[in-house]
Amino acid sequence: MGQLDDRDVILVTLDSCRYDTAERARTPNLDRLGPVHRAETAGTYTLPAHTAFFTGFIPTLLGDWHRIGRNLYDAVWRSGAARPSAKTAAVRVTGRTLMDHYRARGHRIIGAGGVTFFDPQEPANWLPDLFDDFRYYGRPNRTATQSRVQDRDETLTLTHAAELADAVLATDRSFLFINCPSTHIPYTTPLSHLDATAEAALVRLYALHDSKALDSTGLSDDEVAVLLDLQVRALEWADRQLGILFGAVADREPLVVVCADHGEEFGEGGRYGHGHPHSTVTTVPLWSGVLSGAPQ
Numbered sequence: 001m002g003q004l005d006d007r008d009v010i011l012v013t014l015d016s017c018r019y020d021t022a023e024r025a026r027t028p029n030l031d032r033l034g035p036v037h038r039a040e041t042a043g044t045y046t047l048p049a050h051t052a053f054f055t056g057f058i059p060t061l062l063g064d065w066h067r068i069g070r071n072l073y074d075a076v077w078r079s080g081a082a083r084p085s086a087k088t089a090a091v092r093v094t095g096r097t098l099m100d101h102y103r104a105r106g107h108r109i110i111g112a113g114g115v116t117f118f119d120p121q122e123p124a125n126w127l128p129d130l131f132d133d134f135r136y137y138g139r140p141n142r143t144a145t146q147s148r149v150q151d152r153d154e155t156l157t158l159t160h161a162a163e164l165a166d167a168v169l170a171t172d173r174s175f176l177f178i179n180c181p182s183t184h185i186p187y188t189t190p191l192s193h194l195d196a197t198a199e200a201a202l203v204r205l206y207a208l209h210d211s212k213a214l215d216s217t218g219l220s221d222d223e224v225a226v227l228l229d230l231q232v233r234a235l236e237w238a239d240r241q242l243g244i245l246f247g248a249v250a251d252r253e254p255l256v257v258v259c260a261d262h263g264e265e266f267g268e269g270g271r272y273g274h275g276h277p278h279s280t281v282t283t284v285p286l287w288s289g290v291l292s293g294a295p296q
């Protein structure tokens with residue numbers, strides 16, 4: 001295997017995807033990278049989580065190793081700013097960010113986002129500025145107060161998987177980041193549409209997310225089951241779309257990391273949503289490995 005620094009890189013964040021969702025979902029394309037790992041994220045919502053990830057601090061595996069090629073590592077990336085450690089990292093990050101690190105090695109830095117922290121039209125956002133080529137497919141941040149319970153297709157980043165694969169193939173070498181909102185509330189995708197039960201549960205869930213109150217009169221077990229099933233299907237749709245991307249770029253044998261930025265609480269500790277440190281929020285799924293050109 002060649003030097004890891006010289007490879008194409010793909011980093012995908014499955015926004016809000018719970019670890020138990022990943023355990024339940026059928027993900028044949030993600031499984032090409034190896035088994036799903038249980039990991040712990042440094043951020044409880046999108047902005048701090050991605051700030052950590054983009055400096056190399058992706059979620060830490062719990063009692064497990066990254067298998068990259070034939071080698072096992074404690075971490076995929078480790079910032080040069082981190083204190084010295086006996087732990088092993090596949091790549092030592094010498095730039096301030098992963099983007100700086102790979103840009104200095106000749107990679108084209110491409111990004112795509114779907115949740116509002118990635119909307120470049122929002123003056124307070126800076127994550128999109130880290131990329132040479134950034135594509136935002138989500139709803140404008142300024143419309144975030146309009147009805148959010150809806151079916152989705154074009155606003156999902158991975159609907160555009162073939163286009164993103166073409167962007168990679170047009171470069172000699174690239175770092176591709178994709179923030180995937182299908183697993184984020186309202187969990188709808190072209191494979192999982194709203195019905196009356198889900199719609200009613202989502203209206204209540206948005207209110208619980210917004211209130212952040214400890215609420216003992218939250219959703220019923222049946223409503224939670226409906227919503228968690230939706231997230232499982234949203235991950236299965238993301239896996240299908242990642243299959244399009246992986247199929248197109250596998251011959252380049254990229255280093256791939258796919259993880260959630262944070263999970264989601266459904267009342268286990270009395271709250272709903274994310275942005276607070278409950279274990280269902282901080283425990284996330286992660287897949288890592290070098291994508292092989294040969295289907296498995």
Ligand SMILES: [Zn+2]
Nearest residue numbers: 015016046261
């Ligand atoms: Zn997020």
